[in-house]
Amino acid sequence: MADGSLRVRKSSKGDAPPGPWGVSALRREIAYLSALPPGAHGSFPPLLAVWDEAGAVPSVGYEVPLYAEHTDAGELARRSSLTQAEVDEFQDALASALLDEVQVPLCEIAGFDDGQRDYSYRVRWESPLIAPFQTRDWHTRLRRAFEAKYGAWPRRLYALIDGYFSVAMAVNTSGVQRRARLLKATLDFNAARVSSSPP
Numbered sequence: 001m002a003d004g005s006l007r008v009r010k011s012s013k014g015d016a017p018p019g020p021w022g023v024s025a026l027r028r029e030i031a032y033l034s035a036l037p038p039g040a041h042g043s044f045p046p047l048l049a050v051w052d053e054a055g056a057v058p059s060v061g062y063e064v065p066l067y068a069e070h071t072d073a074g075e076l077a078r079r080s081s082l083t084q085a086e087v088d089e090f091q092d093a094l095a096s097a098l099l100d101e102v103q104v105p106l107c108e109i110a111g112f113d114d115g116q117r118d119y120s121y122r123v124r125w126e127s128p129l130i131a132p133f134q135t136r137d138w139h140t141r142l143r144r145a146f147e148a149k150y151g152a153w154p155r156r157l158y159a160l161i162d163g164y165f166s167v168a169m170a171v172n173t174s175g176v177q178r179r180a181r182l183l184k185a186t187l188d189f190n191a192a193r194v195s196s197s198p199p
Contacts, residue, residue: 006068007048011061026060027052033062043093095172106130107180121180156192163188
């Protein structure tokens with residue numbers, strides 16, 4: 001740049017298929033970075049330039065600052081350069097940015113505040129953030145490959161894994177998210193007790 005600063009540019013690559021350099025993916029990234037809550041700004045690079053040019057092959061992209069002296073967290077970990085206090089600070093900042101500032105509630109719960117104690121939870125699959133994942137089968141072929149190599153697992157083991165994962169995630173969330181994960185864990189553990197049929 002004229003002032004001697006350097007920028008990182010990410011732009012679409014012609015008619016590249018959907019992916020990191022696809023037009024749709026870049027538009028989503030730009031929208032995400034443009035709408036960050038104030039509390040999350042310090043954890044993401046600012047957008048310095050954005051373009052979305054129509055045409056037979058659209059051109060979409062953005063620029064952010066280049067942090068020339070930046071070393072990523074993975075490299076610092078491999079060097080053992082961080083103290084535990086610095087690692088704790090990193091985790092606190094990441095948790096604040098992701099869990100408190102940009103995490104979008106994708107579930108609903110009932111039974112806690114109405115006195116009925118008829119507890120339930122529901123994933124909001126109609127949300128545009130996750131609805132597309134319901135239009136394709138993302139697991140059947142992977143499961144078949146796994147079972148071809150290791151054999152089929154009893155359903156109760158899947159339920160146990162799901163339950164423990166929900167508990168672990170509940171520890172790292174709060175409010176509606178925590179309650180929903182604890183309800184799911186309860187259902188998973190109950191399923192593990194009564195189910196022994198293969199998935």
